Amino acid sequence: xxxxxxxxxxxxxxxxxxxxxxxxxxxxxxxxxxxxxxxxxxxxxxxxxxxxxxxxxxxxxxxxxxxxxxxxxxxxxxxxxxxxxxxxxxxxxxxxxxxxxxxxxxxxxxxxxxxxxxxxxxxxxxxxxxxxxxxxxxxxxxxxxxxxxxxxxxxxxxxxxxxxxxxxxxxxxxxxxxxxxxxxxxxxxxxxxxxxxxxxxxxxxxxxxxxxxxxxxxxxxxxxxxxxxxxxxxxxxxxxxxxxxxxxxxxxxxxxxxxxxxxxxxxxxxxxxxxxxxxxxxxxxxxxxxxxxxxxxxxxxxxxxxxxxxxxxxxxxxxxxxxxxxxxxxxxxxxxxxxxxxxxxxxxxxxxxxxxxxxxxxxxxxxxxxxxxxxxxxxxxxxxxxxxxxxxxxxxxxxxxxxxxxxxxxxxxxxxxxxxxxxxxxxxxxxxxxxxxxxxxxxxxxxxxxxxxxxxxxxxxxxxxxxxxxxxxxxxxxxxxxxxxxxxxxxxxxxxxxxxxxxxxxxxxxxxxxxxxxxxxxxxxxxxxx
Amino acid sequence: xxxxxxxxxxxxxxxxxxxxxxxxxxxxxxxxxxxxxxxxxxxxxxxxxxxxxxxxxxxxxxxxxxxxxxxxxxxxxxxxxxxxxxxxxxxxxxxxxxxxxxxxxxxxxxxxxxxxxxxxxxxxxxxxxxxxxxxxxxxxxxxxxxxxxxxxxxxxxxxxxxxxxxxxxxxxxxxxxxxxxxxxxxxxxxxxxxxxxxxxxxxxxxxxxxxxxxxxxxxxxxxxxxxxxxxxxxxxxxxxxxxxxxxxxxxxxxxxxxxxxxxxxxxxxxxxxxxxxxxxxxxxxxxxxxxxxxxxxxxxxxxxxxxxxxxxxxxxxxxxxxxxxxxxxxxxxxxxxxxxxxxxxxxxxxxxxxxxxxxxxxxxxxxxxx
Numbered sequence: 001x002x003x004x005x006x007x008x009x010x011x012x013x014x015x016x017x018x019x020x021x022x023x024x025x026x027x028x029x030x031x032x033x034x035x036x037x038x039x040x041x042x043x044x045x046x047x048x049x050x051x052x053x054x055x056x057x058x059x060x061x062x063x064x065x066x067x068x069x070x071x072x073x074x075x076x077x078x079x080x081x082x083x084x085x086x087x088x089x090x091x092x093x094x095x096x097x098x099x100x101x102x103x104x105x106x107x108x109x110x111x112x113x114x115x116x117x118x119x120x121x122x123x124x125x126x127x128x129x130x131x132x133x134x135x136x137x138x139x140x141x142x143x144x145x146x147x148x149x150x151x152x153x154x155x156x157x158x159x160x161x162x163x164x165x166x167x168x169x170x171x172x173x174x175x176x177x178x179x180x181x182x183x184x185x186x187x188x189x190x191x192x193x194x195x196x197x198x199x200x201x202x203x204x205x206x207x208x209x210x211x212x213x214x215x216x217x218x219x220x221x222x223x224x225x226x227x228x229x230x231x232x233x234x235x236x237x238x239x240x241x242x243x244x245x246x247x248x249x250x251x252x253x254x255x256x257x258x259x260x261x262x263x264x265x266x267x268x269x270x271x272x273x274x275x276x277x278x279x280x281x282x283x284x285x286x287x288x289x290x291x292x293x294x295x296x297x298x299x300x301x302x303x304x305x306x307x308x309x310x311x312x313x314x315x316x317x318x319x320x321x322x323x324x325x326x327x328x329x330x331x332x333x334x335x336x337x338x339x340x341x342x343x344x345x346x347x348x349x350x351x352x353x354x355x356x357x358x359x360x361x362x363x364x365x366x367x368x369x370x371x372x373x374x375x376x377x378x379x380x381x382x383x384x385x386x387x388x389x390x391x392x393x394x395x396x397x398x399x400x401x402x403x404x405x406x407x408x409x410x411x412x413x414x415x416x417x418x419x420x421x422x423x424x425x426x427x428x429x430x431x432x433x434x435x436x437x438x439x440x441x442x443x444x445x446x447x448x449x450x451x452x453x454x455x456x457x458x459x460x461x462x463x464x465x466x467x468x469x470x471x472x473x474x475x476x477x478x479x480x481x482x483x484x485x486x487x488x489x490x491x492x493x494x495x496x497x498x499x500x501x502x503x504x505x506x507x508x509x510x511x512x513x514x515x516x517x518x519x520x521x522x523x524x525x526x527x528x529x530x
Numbered sequence: 531x532x533x534x535x536x537x538x539x540x541x542x543x544x545x546x547x548x549x550x551x552x553x554x555x556x557x558x559x560x561x562x563x564x565x566x567x568x569x570x571x572x573x574x575x576x577x578x579x580x581x582x583x584x585x586x587x588x589x590x591x592x593x594x595x596x597x598x599x600x601x602x603x604x605x606x607x608x609x610x611x612x613x614x615x616x617x618x619x620x621x622x623x624x625x626x627x628x629x630x631x632x633x634x635x636x637x638x639x640x641x642x643x644x645x646x647x648x649x650x651x652x653x654x655x656x657x658x659x660x661x662x663x664x665x666x667x668x669x670x671x672x673x674x675x676x677x678x679x680x681x682x683x684x685x686x687x688x689x690x691x692x693x694x695x696x697x698x699x700x701x702x703x704x705x706x707x708x709x710x711x712x713x714x715x716x717x718x719x720x721x722x723x724x725x726x727x728x729x730x731x732x733x734x735x736x737x738x739x740x741x742x743x744x745x746x747x748x749x750x751x752x753x754x755x756x757x758x759x760x761x762x763x764x765x766x767x768x769x770x771x772x773x774x775x776x777x778x779x780x781x782x783x784x785x786x787x788x789x790x791x792x793x794x795x796x797x798x799x800x801x802x803x804x805x806x807x808x809x810x811x812x813x814x815x816x817x818x819x820x821x822x823x824x825x826x827x828x829x830x831x832x833x834x835x836x837x838x839x840x841x842x843x844x845x846x847x848x849x850x851x852x853x854x855x856x857x858x859x860x861x862x863x864x865x866x867x868x869x870x871x872x873x874x875x876x877x878x879x880x881x882x883x884x885x886x887x888x889x890x891x892x893x894x895x896x897x898x899x900x
Contacts, residue, residue: 006633007667010626013598015666038595039704043697048843054830055838058697061599061730087786105605113630137617145538146586146621152639153630175613182606186819192827194815195606196599196730199827202785202845207799208826209791217819325668423786500632 001028002493009503011110013062014510016469019327020499022490027499030478030485032469033325033332044459049075049428049451050202052459056447057197059461060509064196065098065188066440067461070447075203078434078449081426085266087205089411090191090422092263092274093218094198094206096404097187100225101195102441103348103397104184104233106507108170108177111390114501115240116170117160118150124168134172154495161243169239173232180228187221187404190214205423210411219408226401237394238373244387245374251386251502253484255282256342257350258291258467260446262439263403271358274403275396275439278354279339285381288357291339293435293446296462299336302329302471310338310474314448314460336470336479337462345480346443346467347506349383349392352399356380362402366395385484389505428454440464442507468506481506535559535574586618587744588649590640591625592678594671595664595698595707596655599730600689601627607733608817615737619744623649637667640678647681650740654688656695656707659716663705675710676717684722684749685710688736690729690832693755697729700838711756722749725756727808729832734813735761755835761813766803766829769811772796779853782826790826797853800845802831 002022009016017033040059044052053071057064069091076083083091122139126132141147154160162170185195191208192198200207210218261270261277270277279291297310304323323330336343344350355363367380370391376382383391414420428451436447443464450458470479478486481503490498535556542552559577563570593601605612605628616622623643629636643649657671658664664671679685687710690696695707708716711723726735739758742750750758767773775781776795783789783798790796797804806829814821822829831841 008626008636010629010632010636038698042702042704043700051842051844054844055697058597061597061602109628141617148616148621148623149625149629151631152635178605178613185606186816189816189819193820193822193825196602199822200825205786207785209786421786425784
């Protein structure tokens with residue numbers, strides 16, 4: 001038996017450690033850990049609640065807008081204020097742009113290097129002038145002997161399956177993707193001032209009345225992105241997928257999926273969001289279940305906390321007690337959230353499968369098409385794994401980009417009809433509680449706020465990666481990433497490329513997750529941020 | 531040429547790619563020596579200098595207590611784009627968010643870089659000083675910082691977290707997070723340091739400093755907080771596109787109102803522009819698509835030290851700023867001298883005095899109501 005530790009885990013957000021045991025070339029057990037604490041929940045206490053949507057954006061620089069929106073929504077709920085229709089649409093557009101930039105970045109810059117052998121691209125024999133130019137540039141780069149971020153990787157590993165021509169194409173699109181993700185972020189900036197850390201979505205709606213110039217700048221940018229996503233992004237998905245279809249069952253995990261839902265509908269009904277709310281359990285897939293925040297319980301058996309019964313986050317206790325890294329006992333700052341006692345996977349795959357099960361027509365069409373193209377018509381279960389997570393992000397990116405174009409038209413139509421309001425005024429009540437349940441690109445996100453004396457009494461977030469990097473619970477049931485790692489074949493324990501693939505497929509964001517729990521204080525913290 | 535000239539294999543390969551042989555290169559070095567009146571004994575030194583100049587400047591980019599927002603900001607840079615920075619300008623040898631290698635292989639890169647030295651160390655995130663609150667590879671972040679700062683030629687602290695701990699160091703600073711400058715003092719490291727305050731860093735500031743260094747061969751002029759004057763020499767208010775409306779006493783009093791649509795001043799909505807030193811209005815964000823105030827978001831002062839606490843209550847108007855046109859200037863004119871003594875509000879106070887003297891404020895007494 002070989003035990004390997006990957007620390008630092010790279011091409012993710014934040015600091016993460018992965019431990020796996022390998023026997024006869026297969027992972028037999030796995031543990032996920034993180035190591036930094038910042039203490040947002042403590043910092044938020046006593047502040048003006050309206051500051052929270054700015055402060056919580058700093059939980060995560062990759063998905064700040066999702067935190068900001070979940071925070072403002074928790075206050076919309078607490079202050080009983082409803083944004084006007086244009087406020088709703090503009091928030092959706094700012095959020096949507098973040099989904100596009102995040103998915104493009106993840107696909108091409110964080111995840112692709114597990115599948116694309118950059119060095120092999122030098123052997124391609126391209127005919128197109130543009131690809132020849134990329135290859136020349138790549139060769140000059142390699143010849144310089146300064147490989148920068150591409151140094152010392154697993155190039156030439158037998159798990160890389162793409163022919164040189166496709167590797168070169170992917171390298172070309174790696175560079176294009178950098179430009180396109182920046183363009184998507186420009187949309188967030190257009191309506192949000194800047195990205196990361198947008199400035200215009202406080203409780204009540206948005207601050208800015210869009211000008212004709214803003215609308216023009218928006219529509220032509222989103223059209224450019226739609227064209228690129230349709231042609232290049234989706235094109236690459238289908239160019240690369242056939243070489244890795246044998247991996248469809250790899251990294252399967254528990255097969256339970258949670259989505260709080262994202263992109264608000266005019267009705268403000270979470271079940272009617274563009275990507276609706278719901279839960280799916282492996283036991284009776286594809287039966288759609290209600291996802292209710294009161295069904296969430298958090299277990300601390302294997303976290304560095306004083307032990308107690310699992311609790312609902314709204315009344316949860318966090319009583320840290322650091323011992324040592326011991327996978328038999330405690331080994332992480334992450335708690336183990338469970339929905340109806342089940343570990344749940346969060347992310348694009350969860351959202352797309354919930355939408356599919358809910359009969360959302362666009363999601364259904366995209367997934368059915370994809371299943372037919374890879375030879376598994378009518379079998380969405382084949383997507384439960386590494387390849388499904390990759391496909392779901394690409395397909396969701398297209399779904400969101402197309403919806404965004406329509407939102408632009410909706411906004412223009414409203415303005416034409418003289419409906420220009422973007423913001424509703426409100427009064428901060430002396431006492432109020434609210435919940436904002438939303439989605440970050442990497443999965444289900446919830447903010448809970450408790451206001452007293454017009455100040456924050458308590459604040460809490462339960463974020464996507466908390467679900468995904470969860471440790472084992474009191475019953476010894478592994479968290480989603482841990483479970484997905486078990487059974488993975490590893491050709492060379494010195495170069496555990498196959499392990500990286502499974503972890504990357506969840507797009508972990510550690511800043512959101514384990515950096516925030518307080519390890520040293522012996523105080524009972526009623527609320528826990530992440 | 532009696533003495534053997536040492537030219538590295540990778541450099542020769544790079545030259546070969548451009549159609550230049552070793553012989554051509556050495557001939558060129560000889561010609562250069564002759565041109566500047568040196569004997570051929572100097573050829574090896576010239577060759578080494580050229581080879582060194584042809585190398586991209588190595589960079590080690592470490593993340594401590596951050597949310598990676600500055601990495602995210604960096605990859606939104608334009609002219610040069612991140613691809614140009616990575617492929618043509620710098621050699622970003624270590625950045626956990628983008629590097630292909632992981633685990634042991636990435637640690638190998640870092641230790642090789644430390645051995646070679648000569649890199650610019652970019653630090654993102656503050657450094658927790660409470661035991662166990664920030665660990666990389668089972669070691670305290672402060673130790674990791676010390677080890678990797680020692681061989682660096684210069685340190686670039688990017689974003690508020692790196693300069694003074696940032697948002698996670700806001701009261702009560704649960705992990706006792708400190709900025710790079712303080713950390714350098716704590717571990718006894720003395721290196722050239724540049725602070726790029728902002729949350730997150732404006733990527734144009736970052737690439738601007740790097741390009742300044744590479745083009746002019748020196749670091750830009752810095753202020754007392756080690757911030758480049760070219761970016762932190764003036765307040766946001768000094769250059770704000772809504773400034774004329776401040777001068778004329780035209781203020782937004784409700785978000786999303788007609789006044790906002792007409793671009794009136796956001797001061798009454800809590801804007802911290804008068805007290806915040808940064809070139810945001812000039813450089814803007816995301817390929818100059820927009821910036822906070824243009825998009826109707828009042829400045830929260832995130833370029834200033836301890837902004838999360840100092841400006842807490844982001845939507846409350848700043849105290850002690852005299853508003854033209856509402857009686858404030860006239861009533862407070864005798865106090866302007868006192869206000870001007872506070873460096874950060876000097877600009878606005880002097881400005882207000884000028885406005886009052888010119889009579890513009892008086893003409894607009896009461897301000898225009900949206």
